Amino acid sequence: MNKIQFVNSTTNIKVAEFISINVTPINTSVNTASVVTLNISTSYRNETCTVDLTTGTTALTFEAVSGLLNVGEYHRDLQSSSNDTSISLDGVSQTQIQNGALSGIGLVLNYNIKGSPLTIWRGFYDDSGNLMTYTDGQGRTRQLIQRFYGVVTSFTITENSDPQNLYYSIVLNCSSIKTILSNNVVGRRTNHDDFQHQTLGYMYQDGGGNWQLSATKTGDNSDYDTSMDQVAPLNNAYFNFGQKP
Amino acid sequence: MTITTTCLQTIVNHAETINLNRRRVIGIQYTKSQIANVTETITRLPWQIKVKNSAYYDYADPATRALVEQLDYLDRRYVETISFSNNANLSYFFKYQGDLTPSQQSQLTVNSFTGNTLVLNVNSANISAGRYVVKQGDFVQIVGFPYPFTALGDVVYVSGSTVTITTHRPNFIDPINGYANQHVNWGNAVEFQVFCNNMPTYTFVKAGNTAAITFDSEFQLYEYTGNLVTNINEVVG
Numbered sequence: 001m002n003k004i005q006f007v008n009s010t011t012n013i014k015v016a017e018f019i020s021i022n023v024t025p026i027n028t029s030v031n032t033a034s035v036v037t038l039n040i041s042t043s044y045r046n047e048t049c050t051v052d053l054t055t056g057t058t059a060l061t062f063e064a065v066s067g068l069l070n071v072g073e074y075h076r077d078l079q080s081s082s083n084d085t086s087i088s089l090d091g092v093s094q095t096q097i098q099n100g101a102l103s104g105i106g107l108v109l110n111y112n113i114k115g116s117p118l119t120i121w122r123g124f125y126d127d128s129g130n131l132m133t134y135t136d137g138q139g140r141t142r143q144l145i146q147r148f149y150g151v152v153t154s155f156t157i158t159e160n161s162d163p164q165n166l167y168y169s170i171v172l173n174c175s176s177i178k179t180i181l182s183n184n185v186v187g188r189r190t191n192h193d194d195f196q197h198q199t200l201g202y203m204y205q206d207g208g209g210n211w212q213l214s215a216t217k218t219g220d221n222s223d224y225d226t227s228m229d230q231v232a233p234l235n236n237a238y239f240n241f242g243q244k245p
Numbered sequence: 246m247t248i249t250t251t252c253l254q255t256i257v258n259h260a261e262t263i264n265l266n267r268r269r270v271i272g273i274q275y276t277k278s279q280i281a282n283v284t285e286t287i288t289r290l291p292w293q294i295k296v297k298n299s300a301y302y303d304y305a306d307p308a309t310r311a312l313v314e315q316l317d318y319l320d321r322r323y324v325e326t327i328s329f330s331n332n333a334n335l336s337y338f339f340k341y342q343g344d345l346t347p348s349q350q351s352q353l354t355v356n357s358f359t360g361n362t363l364v365l366n367v368n369s370a371n372i373s374a375g376r377y378v379v380k381q382g383d384f385v386q387i388v389g390f391p392y393p394f395t396a397l398g399d400v401v402y403v404s405g406s407t408v409t410i411t412t413h414r415p416n417f418i419d420p421i422n423g424y425a426n427q428h429v430n431w432g433n434a435v436e437f438q439v440f441c442n443n444m445p446t447y448t449f450v451k452a453g454n455t456a457a458i459t460f461d462s463e464f465q466l467y468e469y470t471g472n473l474v475t476n477i478n479e480v481v482g
Contacts, residue, residue: 014286042286
């Protein structure tokens with residue numbers, strides 16, 4: 001786990017959350033190259049940050065005026081754990097975010113939001129309002145610290161109204177990738193075929209030190225669980241442990 | 246149909262009291278040893294101005310009818326750009342304290358604005374060394390971008406082609422909007438782009454053959470810091 005240098009020896013911390021969601025338009029196959037990335041933040045201004053899912057070098061631009069209201073609580077444990085969180089969005093956002101009306105109601109009704117992968121980072125600001133950089137454990141200069149990686153499992157649209165006030169808000173419920181992986185193996189029988197049936201993948205740390213699912217790893221197709229591969233050959237093998245070599 | 250309003254400006258011009266709220270979004274936790282730990286959510290720090298308007302307006306006056314009609318039109322949905330330089334009775338408010346003459350002020354243009362560091366080109370302003378460009382608390386605002394900033398400290402011109410002002414909040418205007426080389430409004434000439442998030446109702450009080458109108462609460466003006474509003478009265482949100 002990387003040490004967060006900004007929070008050492010200070011009693012004043014300025015933070016903002018940064019979120020990236022990959023979605024596809026409704027009626028579009030998820031396998032086509034139509035994935036649209038929504039990058040939003042709670043920051044006061046648009047930020048172009050040095051974060052990337054694979055290399056840690058590509059910059060993403062996060063929209064500040066995006067209707068992002070709140071990011072729910074998420075836990076950070078010593079070991080990988082399954083936790084959920086939620087993201088609240090303004091239902092009627094004022095701006096069109098990248099590639100069209102990707103905001104508010106339009107986001108959840110026009111795009112396949114369920115199942116969309118989502119990453120949450122946290123950034124720290126200095127007294128001048130500039131995003132601070134830090135050096136991670138691998139010696140890379142970074143600006144954001146990853147806090148959550150998962151998928152959107154559901155969303156709710158809430159309308160609060162009285163005669164004078166009307167509010168729409170959207171809550172995206174998100175499960176961590178560990179929950180998704182756990183669900184894939186629940187009830188799975190212990191044999192080779194069942195282990196091959198599920199495309200599970202595995203978790204690995206990318207060049208930026210972030211945990212990713214192997215499906216995102218370029219050139220790696222070994223997404224099948226290999227745990228049972230040697231069981232059948234071993235089952236019929238005879239070992240004479242007393243035999244002289 | 247959209248209309249251009251001046252009603253919030255009228256309310257400001259008739260202000261009896263003005264309350265400024267510049268507080269940041271901050272959370273404070275105290276340890277058992279009473280050490281305070283502070284967390285701040287960095288925001289655009291919008292200006293929040295409460296204007297109390299105790300004056301009675303004569304309903305028979307066509308200007309009053311226009312005023313209430315504009316307020317009703319504006320409601321809580323549209324913005325209006327106001328200034329505190331339109332009324333001689335408010336000329337002290339946000340008054341410029343530096344040494345630059347109006348002519349010199351008009352010469353300075355924006356060089357860069359990153360974080361809370363505003364760098365201005367002196368151009369041909371011919372400022373004498375030792376003169377105050379701004380004093381602590383002075384207002385500056387880039388022309389065309391109605392977001393006022395205040396100077397965190399005195400700035401004395403020494404020499405060179407630029408001067409640097411540290412502002413009370415960081416710049417959130419996207420450079421793509423082209424504020425470079427724009428001129429600057431100073432002191433109470435700065436403009437606030439606000440909407441009234443509580444738009445008070447009003448009461449008619451009979452007064453002979455007419456009625457006096459009084460507003461039922463103060464006006465809470467909230468700076469609109471969303472995407473740049475290019476047309477006055479563009480919808481908020």
